[in-house]
Amino acid sequence: MDYICSKCGKKVSVSTRQARCSCGGLWKLDFTPPPFRPDGIDKSQWSQFRYRKYMALEDESWRELTLGEGMTPVVRMDGNVLLKMDYMMPTLSYKDRGAAVLMAHCKAAGVDYVVQDSSGNAGNSIAAYASRAGIPCEIFVPQGTSPKKIAMIRAHGAVCTVVPGNRDHCAAVCREKADREGLYYANHVYNPFFYEGTKTYIYEVMEQLGRIPEHLVIPVGNGTLFLGAVKALEHLLESGAIVSMPRILAVQSEKCDPLLKAAQEGSREPARVSPEPTLAEGIAIGVPMRGEEILEYAYKYHVQFIHAPEEKILEAREILAGKGIYCEHTTAANYAAYLEFCRQNGETRDCLITMCGAGLKSDH
Ligand SMILES: Cc1ncc(COP(=O)(O)O)c(C=O)c1O
Ligand SMILES: [Zn+2]
Known part of the structure; x- marks a missing residue:
């Protein structure tokens, strides 16, 4: 499966470690689902992966990671x-919907360490699914983030770094570390x-x-x-x-x-x-x-x-x-x-x- 750059149209395999294209554009997925039909839903699967026919998944990694996310009343x-x-x-x-798929991708791609910035909830989700995937991670949150969110992130075994300043600055600090140290940026905004x-x-x-x-x-x-x-x-x-x-x-x-x-x-x-x-x-x-x-x-x-x-x-x-x-x-x-x-x-x-x-x- 490939990513396509949303700016210059360049195609790159999804196994790349680059969080975005060299031109600065963010990735889209080169994936077109088949037409949606109710009988395409796998009713034996009690999680969001019952819709997997319409989702871009590379392999079966999601089976080890799923926590039954989705199916909310x-x-x-x-x-x-x-x-x-x-x-x-x-x-x-709701971030579990995205994090389950993103971490299944990381597992499929053999990623061995992830960093992510978040106002708290996305970091919580990534930390939980990273722990299931056996992938160590570090989550950056802005100063003032609810202590309960930070405690949950740490409970999943992730390093949680609290960054002074606002949410945008926190993202900049995380990206800078990812770039400098060549770490995988498992970010809910960047990663399609x-x-x-x-x-x-x-x-x-x-x-x-x-x-x-x-x-x-x-x-x-x-x-x-x-x-x-x-x-x-x-x-x-x-x-x-x-x-x-x-x-x-x-x-x-x-x-x-x-x-x-x-x-x-x-x-x-x-x-x-x-x-x-x-x-x-x-x-x-x-x-x-x-x-x-x-x-x-x-x-x-x-x-x-x-x-x-x-x-x-x-x-x-x-x-x-x-x-x-x-x-x-x-x-x-x-x-x-x-x-x-x-x-x-x-x-x-x-x-x-x-x-x-x-x-x-x-x-x-
Ligand atoms: C409870 C809740 N609602 C809404 C949002 C907004 O999500 P997004 O920034 O992706 O629009 C968040 C993001 O952290 C959230 O935690
Ligand atoms: Zn590009």
Whole structure:
């Protein structure tokens, strides 16, 4: 299997240790899944790998690594809102979808050490699956990351390095180390295998509901769920399984919104912003590395960027908890953004919101 550079089109085997092309472009996978059909789902496999016919996998490494990720319930919140409970995952966030596939790739490619930067959840997931794969790893997190996330990363045997400064600086420090020491950068944003996992979010909804709801609320920091979801929706559309794209409401923090600002200006590149502290730590990404790709899809499919109002995040978390759903702050931000959208635009029906991170993770 090959990577294709998204900038210059160069093809390179996926066994490469280069995190990106020499021209600076990020990799895409040279993979076209067969048309989606319900009978292509392996119903004997009780994990996201039941959709493996539609995922780029090189071998059977996933069998040793899977922790049963995926298969999360869809729960009704009220007459208009459905919640996809993606915090019901082995490490309590949706990142397990991507990490299981990315680490299966690392295992298949014989990688012997990985580094990764994260706001906490992706690092948690990579650390867990790296431990299963027997691959040592080091995770870089920014100062201020929830202590519970750091404790979980260390519990899986990974080295967790806390970097002073913001999330973007933390990524720069990790990349610099990876480059300097020639280490494998198992990063959820750079590595396209991660999106093969997040695609399953949509395949699963399709199987569960037999349809895709009219509105999907998806958080966007670096856009790893967004990009996987859009790829899978395009696949369903091309396969004739759905007749039109749903309306995606893409959530950005009020305190860090480079993509929302870019969309307001009609720009093809993320706007320059100065991230301010926010409870929604998971989406506080000032410089999204696949920002241009996200914006390209956003214009193509009329994605609506919406703000999570900072002062409404705790209230949203309380409302959800009052209905039995205890999610982390970044996840409550999705619901806060939806409520704000309804306040401004009126009742919004048939909406699926992801509950993608567990509450205990952001309790300090
Ligand atoms: C709970 C939660 N929601 C949303 C996100 C945003 O993901 P992304 O930066 O890939 O858009 C994260 C990322 O860490 C997260 O942990
Ligand atoms: Zn290139």
